[in-house]
Amino acid sequence: MPEQIKQTVKDWSPEDRPREKLLLKGTNSLSNTELLAIIIGSGNKDESVVQLSQRILQAADNNINQLSKFSVRHLINNFKGIGEAKAVSIVAALELGKRRKAEEILNREKIKSSKDIYEYFHPILCDLHYEEFWILFLNRAHKITGKLKISQGGVSETIVDTKLIYREALIRLSSGIVLCHNHPSGNIFPSQQDDLITRRIREGTKLLDINLIDHLIVCDGNFYSYANEGKL
Numbered sequence: 001m002p003e004q005i006k007q008t009v010k011d012w013s014p015e016d017r018p019r020e021k022l023l024l025k026g027t028n029s030l031s032n033t034e035l036l037a038i039i040i041g042s043g044n045k046d047e048s049v050v051q052l053s054q055r056i057l058q059a060a061d062n063n064i065n066q067l068s069k070f071s072v073r074h075l076i077n078n079f080k081g082i083g084e085a086k087a088v089s090i091v092a093a094l095e096l097g098k099r100r101k102a103e104e105i106l107n108r109e110k111i112k113s114s115k116d117i118y119e120y121f122h123p124i125l126c127d128l129h130y131e132e133f134w135i136l137f138l139n140r141a142h143k144i145t146g147k148l149k150i151s152q153g154g155v156s157e158t159i160v161d162t163k164l165i166y167r168e169a170l171i172r173l174s175s176g177i178v179l180c181h182n183h184p185s186g187n188i189f190p191s192q193q194d195d196l197i198t199r200r201i202r203e204g205t206k207l208l209d210i211n212l213i214d215h216l217i218v219c220d221g222n223f224y225s226y227a228n229e230g231k232l
Contacts, residue, residue, distance in 0.1 A: 018050065032064065033057055039093050044081030052081050056090075065220060068094040069127045098123030110142040114225035117178055117216050120144075125182035126220040133160050136178035137169065138213065146172060160197050162204055169210050177205065179215035188217055188224040198226055 018034040036053040043049040060067035075087035214227040
């Protein structure tokens, strides 16, 4: 029985090759596998670049958010044909996608709902394995004027300096602020410590005539809003 020869992308018709297909038909014509194949550029001795891309996506349950959790080291160690340069390219491309999503919210006229806040912070926080605490600064029209990471902690909690929050809000002449932190565990519900810090910050902002608009707890795919729950 003759030895089976691996078919490479070069053996395909031009309209079926990812790069040529993009040029001929546009980005919307490409699958996630084909887009990833363009980023990777080449396969290995056993797989075409499309087959390798398909295997990587399958390992991420065909979910781009899950793929963005893969580190450079994980990609190198688990996929033959992925070296440091290719792994860095994948991670960088996914990071650009997350930043674009955040900027879409930033460029909107104003924050209108807790979902807007979630969509802004999700790309920043969804892939972290530790907690981070952020503030969003708003003007009177609820337009975002800036953001700041206040602290970074462990898997289950982070320490928040309330004085730093008040100082930054005053320096920026903010009319309102939004608090946001993530729960790497996936549990969206606030802890007693979350409730305590929210009450303390709310009391302080009232004295400074700054509106605490919301405090969001972000998980990958869901969130908890203190404002929506009537706890502000």
